[in-house]
Amino acid sequence: MRKKNKKILLQTPKGMHDILPSDEKWYDRIYKAFRKISEFYGFKKISTPILEYAFLFEKGIGEATDIIEKEMYFVKTKGDDLLALRPEGTAPVMRAYFEHGFNKLSQPQKFYYFGPFFRHENPQAGRFRQFHQLGFEIIGGKSDSIYDAEIISLSSELIKELKISNLLININSIGCQTCRPKYIKKLEEYYKHNSSKVCKTCNLRIKRNPLRVLDCKDDKCQDIKKNAPNIIDSLCISCRNHFKEVLEYLDELNISYNLDQNLVRGLDYYSRTVFELEVEGLGSEIGSLGGGGRYDYLSQLLGENQVSALGAGLGIERLIYVMKAQQVKLPEKQGKKVFIIHLGDLAKRKTLLIMQKLYDAGVSFVETQDKESLKAQLRSANKVQADLALIIGQKEVFDNTVIIRDMHSGLQETIPLNKLTEGIKKYIKNI
Numbered sequence: 001m002r003k004k005n006k007k008i009l010l011q012t013p014k015g016m017h018d019i020l021p022s023d024e025k026w027y028d029r030i031y032k033a034f035r036k037i038s039e040f041y042g043f044k045k046i047s048t049p050i051l052e053y054a055f056l057f058e059k060g061i062g063e064a065t066d067i068i069e070k071e072m073y074f075v076k077t078k079g080d081d082l083l084a085l086r087p088e089g090t091a092p093v094m095r096a097y098f099e100h101g102f103n104k105l106s107q108p109q110k111f112y113y114f115g116p117f118f119r120h121e122n123p124q125a126g127r128f129r130q131f132h133q134l135g136f137e138i139i140g141g142k143s144d145s146i147y148d149a150e151i152i153s154l155s156s157e158l159i160k161e162l163k164i165s166n167l168l169i170n171i172n173s174i175g176c177q178t179c180r181p182k183y184i185k186k187l188e189e190y191y192k193h194n195s196s197k198v199c200k201t202c203n204l205r206i207k208r209n210p211l212r213v214l215d216c217k218d219d220k221c222q223d224i225k226k227n228a229p230n231i232i233d234s235l236c237i238s239c240r241n242h243f244k245e246v247l248e249y250l251d252e253l254n255i256s257y258n259l260d261q262n263l264v265r266g267l268d269y270y271s272r273t274v275f276e277l278e279v280e281g282l283g284s285e286i287g288s289l290g291g292g293g294r295y296d297y298l299s300q301l302l303g304e305n306q307v308s309a310l311g312a313g314l315g316i317e318r319l320i321y322v323m324k325a326q327q328v329k330l331p332e333k334q335g336k337k338v339f340i341i342h343l344g345d346l347a348k349r350k351t352l353l354i355m356q357k358l359y360d361a362g363v364s365f366v367e368t369q370d371k372e373s374l375k376a377q378l379r380s381a382n383k384v385q386a387d388l389a390l391i392i393g394q395k396e397v398f399d400n401t402v403i404i405r406d407m408h409s410g411l412q413e414t415i416p417l418n419k420l421t422e423g424i425k426k427y428i429k430n431i
């Protein structure tokens with residue numbers, strides 16, 4: 001039986017959130033800083049669709065990962081295509097790189113992106129099912145260690161620009177196709193030997209995605225993990241040199257880092273340098289702010305020729321969480337505030353024209369059209385700390401004039417409407 005009067009819940013689905021006007025300014029601040037730095041370093045903006053073919057991620061990220069096994073949202077189209085809401089940004093950028101022939105241009109190509117991503121995770125502090133991420137990618141050219149340092153330097157510049165303090169950079173190398181399998185074999189042997197001493201997940205991971213055992217947070221496994229074979233000891237000469245060069249570049253840049261042999265990052269496409277950004281004291285609360293690394297084999301996983309590539313991604317909600325926790329102040333909005341006051345219906349109609357003139361003059365304004373009395377509107381003007389008020393009443397409508405009132409001194413004058421721009425500019429210069 002259908003229930004009558006069932007109340008519709010007006011709320012977002014679990015893990016999805018509105019970005020309210022009061023929060024948009026944080027997103028804007030991050031995006032502006034990110035864009036400024038990216039463009040300065042020669043990165044070009046790219047926007048890929050929210051929906052992609054699911055196999056792009058299955059092939060790129062790897063099927064034995066949490067993202068593919070548990071967290072990806074699938075969409076079946078009417079034409080029977082299996083699409084996915086993008087869970088990350090790197091595989092789509094790589095897809096676009098080949099689809100649009102960026103591989104035929106001068107190499108490497110540098111991209112940056114910003115937008116929503118989706119993962120079906122348990123929502124917690126700074127973690128949502130629809131979240132926003134920014135990322136940089138360098139694709140093509142040689143597997144040159146200077147780019148690894150550049151990506152890390154960019155990430156740390158951005159954190160600095162956002163006035164976030166106590167950044168920790170954890171870094172590791174997970175080797176190449178030559179040396180990694182040898183290391184994995186050692187790791188498998190070691191964990192098989194200790195299988196009774198580690199958790200169920202570790203026993204499962206060592207079979208399916210062995211490097212992930214190094215991610216285990218279970219107390220039970222910590223001792224075993226600590227004594228596990230170290231990947232750095234297994235690196236081949238060329239990976240070892242590559243990693244050494246990355247660290248030397250970072251030293252040159254005075255960027256401090258922490259060598260973390262357990263840092264592996266869970267995605268199949270990584271090779272050589274991997275890193276994570278964390279804020280001291282907030283790591284246990286929100287995890288890492290983001291991270292990245294080299295993914296020289298991603299193009300091959302997607303069925304293309306091998307191209308060197310690397311990148312980084314940072315979670316916007318986590319950045320905002322940290323900025324708020326560290327009481328970072330957003331820069332004050334610059335420019336003077338102009339408040340429009342109208343008295344009576346005829347004047348109200350003129351306000352739209354005035355707004356148009358202000359817009360043409362590049363002056364931002366505030367208006368409260370739901371208040372009628374002069375007193376109430378002046379009060380509102382004071383409340384928003386307006387510098388100027390433009391007052392238009394019955395008389396001004398007939399005379400085609402407007403009153404400009406300096407809210408600081410209280411002085412005012414009447415000027416012709418067609419001289420409004422000049423009039424305001426004069427005041428704006430003075431206040």
Ligand SMILES: [Zn+2]
Nearest residue numbers: 176179236239
């Ligand atoms: Zn190697």
Ligand SMILES: [Zn+2]
Nearest residue numbers: 199202216221
């Ligand atoms: Zn474990």
